[in-house]
Amino acid sequence: MRPIYCPLCEQDQTRRVEQKTRHGLTVTTVLCHGCGLVYHNPVIEDQDRLALGLSPRQLHTNEPINPRHQRRVQRRTAYQLDFLKPWVRPGQQGLEVGAGLGVLSSTLQQYGVQMLGVEPDPQQAEYARQQYDLSIITGRFEEVELSGHKFDLILGSHVIEHFPAPLNFLIRARSLARPEARLFLETPNLLVPKVGPRRVFSIPHNFYFTPQTLTWLLLKAGWQVEKTRIFRRDSFMVMARAAQPQTPALDPRHAALVWQAIYRHRCLYYLKFLFVLRKIPAWQRGWMYHFQEY
Numbered sequence: 001m002r003p004i005y006c007p008l009c010e011q012d013q014t015r016r017v018e019q020k021t022r023h024g025l026t027v028t029t030v031l032c033h034g035c036g037l038v039y040h041n042p043v044i045e046d047q048d049r050l051a052l053g054l055s056p057r058q059l060h061t062n063e064p065i066n067p068r069h070q071r072r073v074q075r076r077t078a079y080q081l082d083f084l085k086p087w088v089r090p091g092q093q094g095l096e097v098g099a100g101l102g103v104l105s106s107t108l109q110q111y112g113v114q115m116l117g118v119e120p121d122p123q124q125a126e127y128a129r130q131q132y133d134l135s136i137i138t139g140r141f142e143e144v145e146l147s148g149h150k151f152d153l154i155l156g157s158h159v160i161e162h163f164p165a166p167l168n169f170l171i172r173a174r175s176l177a178r179p180e181a182r183l184f185l186e187t188p189n190l191l192v193p194k195v196g197p198r199r200v201f202s203i204p205h206n207f208y209f210t211p212q213t214l215t216w217l218l219l220k221a222g223w224q225v226e227k228t229r230i231f232r233r234d235s236f237m238v239m240a241r242a243a244q245p246q247t248p249a250l251d252p253r254h255a256a257l258v259w260q261a262i263y264r265h266r267c268l269y270y271l272k273f274l275f276v277l278r279k280i281p282a283w284q285r286g287w288m289y290h291f292q293e294y
């Protein structure tokens, strides 16, 4: 574990959101006063997770690769494809960071995109190769050799929250981007979490974004957000185009808004029976995954 500065503000002006011990690891979650970014400080690195003797998969879902899990990934992929389609062209070079089981990459390959995947979990990487005949490099995105590659489409579905240094992830993605490239990200929305208050802050996730904080971080790394789709609950998606890095105009009022959202969730999650509702497919389709776009 390593103490860090806020990657947006580059300072350490924070208030504590939560501190708890899980699997023998004490995790402190903080909110940055300057921008509203929420993260673990000290940040959790791969070696800390490995020291627990649990694989990333075990820490995250502890779910075997089975038909039920696959159906869930396919459902998510269908939502993503609906958002992504306007930017997908045959003949593009695509990179998926954290390719997982390879469902999204294989779908894009069917649309004629030449996909390359990077996946740190060997079991999932092997599955994606066997099942979909995908090119997958096993390893951490920060470390894999990709020199000589340039991409039109870079995708990260529920990965940015895992990195100990998400700004570096975005900067590296930018360095691999062709001039007209697009970056697609999906990540949980801290303003409207799907899971209960006790599970919002976890060992696998280091960073907890809102659409605003992610937009600022993207701008800093040289990505201009083009479109955002925010679901009523759970997550949000962004599409960003390669641009020049800029210093974002941070608004400290955002921190108050984030603090309120965390507090509201703690109070209302059980009162609103969200723990029941979020399991009902009809409610998910009819309410949870309705979205707003910007």
Ligand SMILES: [Zn+2]
Pocket: 006, 007, 008, 009, 010, 032, 033, 034, 035, 036, 037
């Ligand atoms: Zn900050």
